Amino acid sequence: MVTLNSKSKVAVFISGRGSNLKALIKNSKLKRSKYKISLVLSNKSNAKGLDFAKKNKIKNYFIEKKLSNFENRALKLIKINKIKIICLAGFMRILSPNFIKKAAIPIINIHPSLLPKLKGLNTHERAIKAKYKFSGCTVHYVNEKLDSGKIIIQKRVRVFKSDNPKSLAKKILKLEHKAYAEALQKII
Incomplete structure (x- = not known):
């Protein structure tokens, strides 16, 4: 059986309403889930998904829109929070090859x-x-x-x-x- 401590920590990047984030959070709470949403990052301050994160007591941050600043701050937060996987869920930016390389963890997109x-x-x-x-x-x-x-x-x-x-x-x-x-x- 998977215990809470053994669940992989996931970061979700969003830009909008956060319906996929909401579904991921809901599924992460199931006993059989192997993951926990530990961090939510958005490049838009008004992204509704940030509200879902707050309601579920998940660390969440709006990081300014400039891509290089977003990526630099995101990399620091990923390291600090020991994130194992990044999920792009309605994240409407294309990550740089440099970010993908430096993250050095799986990044998935829907x-x-x-x-x-x-x-x-x-x-x-x-x-x-x-x-x-x-x-x-x-x-x-x-x-x-x-x-x-x-x-x-x-x-x-x-x-x-x-x-x-x-x-x-x-x-x-x-x-x-x-x-x-x-x-x-x-x-x-």
């Missing part, structure tokens, strides 16, 4: 498409425009290339003719909440 298809932004609009029969989400390791790291888990959903970008986004977000926790459990 992306709202079935990679390698639809790297980058506006995935739901692009999936519908391309008339894909399926879309979904991918949890992958972060490397120096955008949305190109080794895939950990993918979940897919049917795209119906009646779907629009908003309805597709809603369906995929539900999958994301499950996939991220599963991926973390898998790699620990």
